[in-house]
Amino acid sequence: MIEASGLTKRYGDRLAVDQLTFAVRPGQVTGFLGPNGAGKSTTMRMILGLDAPTAGTVTIDGKPLAAMAHPMREVGALLDAKAIHGGRSAYHHLLCLAQTNNLPKGRVAEVLELVGLSEVARKRSKGFSLGMGQRLGIAAALLGDPKVLMFDEPVNGLDPEGILWIRNLMKGLAGEGRTVFVSSHLMSEMENTADHLIVIGQGRLISDCTVQEFIDRNSALKVRVRTNDPAKLAELAGSAGGRAEPGEGGALLVSGLDLTRIGDLAFDNGIRIHELSPLQASLEQAFMELTKDSVEFHATVPMAQGASRDGKVEAGS
Structure with a gap:
């Protein structure tokens, strides 16, 4: 288990x-989320232990x-996949790690x-x-067969087969009772992989809960309704304290009322x-809603030539 208490870092x-x-905690995949x-x-x-905290402890x-x-x-960790001597083969990179950490030589072939x-074990890693x-x-x-594993953006550069592989690997490691801590910006992947989430913004903890709890807490329930009289139902929903808006295929999207009431x-x-x-709601939608005030950089969407900021085409364009 990884435990942080009052962990603080000031530059x-x-x-x-x-x-x-x-x-x-062990036995589950914990996603670590937050804006850039x-x-x-x-x-x-x-x-x-690569940076010393200004205050607090972590064990x-x-x-x-x-x-x-x-x-x-x-502990096994992947923080920077590029931190490899390009002149070494994959085999010798791992062999060097094994020898300097008193690990059996046979473990190299196993993890490869x-x-x-x-x-490609004997090929130089600079061509990877x-x-x-x-x-x-x-x-x-994985070389030391550790009980605690930490991955920072582990699916970067992986194809769909590779993404599925690492997802199943992390779930399998957690299923063996190991502690698996994964940082990622890919919300869809975290939704498919993580059991628990720790979310931070501007250095502060803003959520610590299961994936489903996170989605439920940070997104409004909407109900898709198809009916023979959408206009009348929309009016009734509004009178009952809900809100109805047009959806795809002529359906209504009703918020503020549950299925039984509708x-x-x-x-x-x-x-x-x-x-x-x-x-x-998706994890991405819930994450964007919760962290909208914690984003460090805000970009504007470029407009097509002749379009105004409200999306309409200006006269004369």
């Missing part, structure tokens, strides 16, 4: 991480990484097979694609219902 006048307290500049990489570096299974006699047997790099580099970094993280309104007023189904 001069900038507070990168502010009083973070959380726990990453939120402090995710700094936090992961402090967990690994792995009750002790800091620096106090471990054989750290690669306890596991990540699918056996056929981004996806191959990611696989090699994951192999290095069904009762339709029945009591003689309106026939053809479809009544809840719309599940």
Whole structure:
């Protein structure tokens, strides 16, 4: 388990991480989310002892990484897949790590097979694609067969098959009772992979809950309704405290009312219902809603020539 208590990091006048307290528990995949500049990489570096906290503590299974006699047997991490000597082959890169960390030589071939790099094991890593580099970094993280694994953007550069592979790998590792901590900007992938989420913004903890709890807390329930009289149902929904807006295929999207209330309104007023189904918000939608005030950089969408900011085409264009 990873435990942070009051974890803080200041760089001069900038507070990168502010009083973070959380726990990453074994047996589940924990996603670590936040906008750019939120402090995710700094936090992961402090967990690994690469940066010293200004205040607070962080431990792995009750002790800091620096106090471990054989750290690669306890913790495996992928923070930067490019941190490889390009002149070395994949095999010799891993062999060097194994020898300097007192790990058995035979483990090198095992992890190369596991990540699918056996056929290119003797090739220099400088010729590797981004996806191959990611696989090699994951192999290095797994080399010591550790109980705790940390991955920063592990699916970068991977093709769909590779993404499915790393997803199943992380779930399998968690299923073995290991602690798996994953930072990613790919919300769809986190929705498919993570069991629990830790979300930070501007260095502060803003959510610590399961994926489903996160979505439920940070998105409004909408109900898709298809009916023979959408105008009348929309009026009734508004009178009952809800809000109806047009959806695809002539359907209504109703918010502020649950399915039972909408069904009762339709029945009591003689309106026939053809479809009544809840719309599940995505993790991405919930994340954007929660972190909208924590985004460090805001970009504007470029407009087509002749278009005004409200999307209409200006006269004379």
